[in-house]
Amino acid sequence: MAIEQKFTDLINADIDGDISEAEKAELQAFLSDNAEGRALHDELAALSDALDGVEQEAPPPYMRHIIMNSVPPTGSKEESPGFLQILFATPALKYAVTFAAGVFLTLSMLSSNQISTRTFDDVTGLVGTVAEPVRTTFAHSVTLSETDIAGTVSLRNAGSLMILDFDLVSADHIEVQADYTDKTIWFNGFAQLESEGTTVSAETGRVRLHMEEGKRRYAVYLQNRGARSTTVSLRFMSDGKVVHQAKLEYSPGH
Amino acid sequence: MSKTDDTKLIERCISGDREAFEALLAEYERPVYNAAYRMLNNRDDARDVTQTVFLKVFQNFGQYDPSRRFFSWIYRITLNESINWLGKANRLEPLAFEAVDEGKGPEQELESARVSATVQAALMTINTDYRTVVILKHFLGCSYVEISEILELPEKTVKSRLYTARQQLKDELTDLGLWQ
Numbered sequence: 480m481a482i483e484q485k486f487t488d489l490i491n492a493d494i495d496g497d498i499s500e501a502e503k504a505e506l507q508a509f510l511s512d513n514a515e516g517r518a519l520h521d522e523l524a525a526l527s528d529a530l531d532g533v534e535q536e537a538p539p540p541y542m543r544h545i546i547m548n549s550v551p552p553t554g555s556k557e558e559s560p561g562f563l564q565i566l567f568a569t570p571a572l573k574y575a576v577t578f579a580a581g582v583f584l585t586l587s588m589l590s591s592n593q594i595s596t597r598t599f600d601d602v603t604g605l606v607g608t609v610a611e612p613v614r615t616t617f618a619h620s621v622t623l624s625e626t627d628i629a630g631t632v633s634l635r636n637a638g639s640l641m642i643l644d645f646d647l648v649s650a651d652h653i654e655v656q657a658d659y660t661d662k663t664i665w666f667n668g669f670a671q672l673e674s675e676g677t678t679v680s681a682e683t684g685r686v687r688l689h690m691e692e693g694k695r696r697y698a699v700y701l702q703n704r705g706a707r708s709t710t711v712s713l714r715f716m717s718d719g720k721v722v723h724q725a726k727l728e729y730s731p732g733h
Numbered sequence: 734m735s736k737t738d739d740t741k742l743i744e745r746c747i748s749g750d751r752e753a754f755e756a757l758l759a760e761y762e763r764p765v766y767n768a769a770y771r772m773l774n775n776r777d778d779a780r781d782v783t784q785t786v787f788l789k790v791f792q793n794f795g796q797y798d799p800s801r802r803f804f805s806w807i808y809r810i811t812l813n814e815s816i817n818w819l820g821k822a823n824r825l826e827p828l829a830f831e832a833v834d835e836g837k838g839p840e841q842e843l844e845s846a847r848v849s850a851t852v853q854a855a856l857m858t859i860n861t862d863y864r865t866v867v868i869l870k871h872f873l874g875c876s877y878v879e880i881s882e883i884l885e886l887p888e889k890t891v892k893s894r895l896y897t898a899r900q901q902l903k904d905e906l907t908d909l910g911l912w913q
Contacts, residue, residue, distance in 0.1 A: 492892075497877060527871070529852060529911070532848070534849060535763060536776070537763070538763055538766040538780070543755075543759070546784050547751070550787070
């Protein structure tokens with residue numbers, strides 16, 4: 480026999496602790512006399528416990544950095560008004576200063592007789608900055624030629640961004656560990672080119688990559704805000720054994 | 734975090750204080766990511782949705798109504814983004830269940846992972862309207878009133894959806910063998 484909707488609702492309300500004393504008494508009277516109702520109560524309570532007991536997933540450790548980096552910089556905090564702003568904020572002073580400036584300008588032009596008749600075709604002075612594509616500067620590269628893994632890893636920089644390019648072929652699953660001792664450097668992103676099969680995880684001072692066998696090309700982006708000299712130590716491991724070690728050096732100006 | 738704390742942080746965010754935004758991010762990164770993950774059943778998609786949510790929050794602070802609680806605003810954005818994402822994914826391919834990472838570990842961890850994966854599998858079988866209320870209630874710990882505020886639905890509808898969702902989940906979990 481189906482349970483009346485009213486009692487199903489009361490069972491749910493009881494599980495959520497959202498039930499009045501009178502409703503609770505009514506539910507208990509119903510349950511004491513209804514085995515099906517008791518079974519439903521037990522099942523829903525167990526379901527609720529199971530749902531509440533599911534552990535939360537930890538977000539990827541690098542996600543916060545990526546989000547912060549994707550947020551555009553906003554206007555800086557309000558600056559204190561300058562001298563002219565203070566001057567022009569007072570109406571009487573504003574008119575007086577404007578009048579004085581007008582008189583001064585007129586006298587200057589009349590006396591110098593140098594009013595320009597040149598056409599306004601020279602726009603070079605109007606150009607502020609011209610956007611250019613991001614240019615990277617090569618810093619260092621290493622070549623690997625091992626039985627398990629071969630290829631190159633190079634380091635480029637673009638302003639404060641350091642880019643580690645991996646172009647590798649491996650015979651088996653390889654774990655790559657990139658360590659940088661400068662704690663102000665942080666992982667800023669990861670990209671795979673032409674292939675998948677590489678996963679990344681990051682923590683302070685270290686990026687770990689797990690690449691499957693085959694040809695893999697990928698890049699790791701690091702933020703080096705101070706553009707400081709640094710060394711990235713690379714360890715390539717297969718089955719827990721180090722098969723190759725290398726260092727990539729970066730120093731500004733090189 | 735209290736409503737007052739959130740409001741202060743948001744005021745600072747609007748004035749361009751990135752540290753305040755980072756504090757909000759630290760506070761809400763985990764629940765937003767978890768809500769997206771439970772909606773989408775895919776960690777990469779959950780990460781992308783979380784990034785989109787925070788970017789939208791940052792770009793739309795001006796539209797935030799301070800009379801409402803911040804979490805109700807950000808959770809609503811999260812659920813809407815997740816539903817949009819599901820719409821895109823469904824046009825491309827059916828949802829796939831992620832394999833449980835059953836790495837070496839104590840039995841309890843394995844059991845916990847098994848329950849989590851089974852619950853997640855069951856969650857993915859129910860309608861998104863029902864899934865949202867379950868996520869808000871059981872994974873984000875919202876009350877009926879809060880869910881009602883987030884989804885802009887009457888409290889009665891929230892309860893009705895939650896009860897139906899539980900019934901469907903119970904049946905599904907029985908079929909999946911979580912219970913005898």
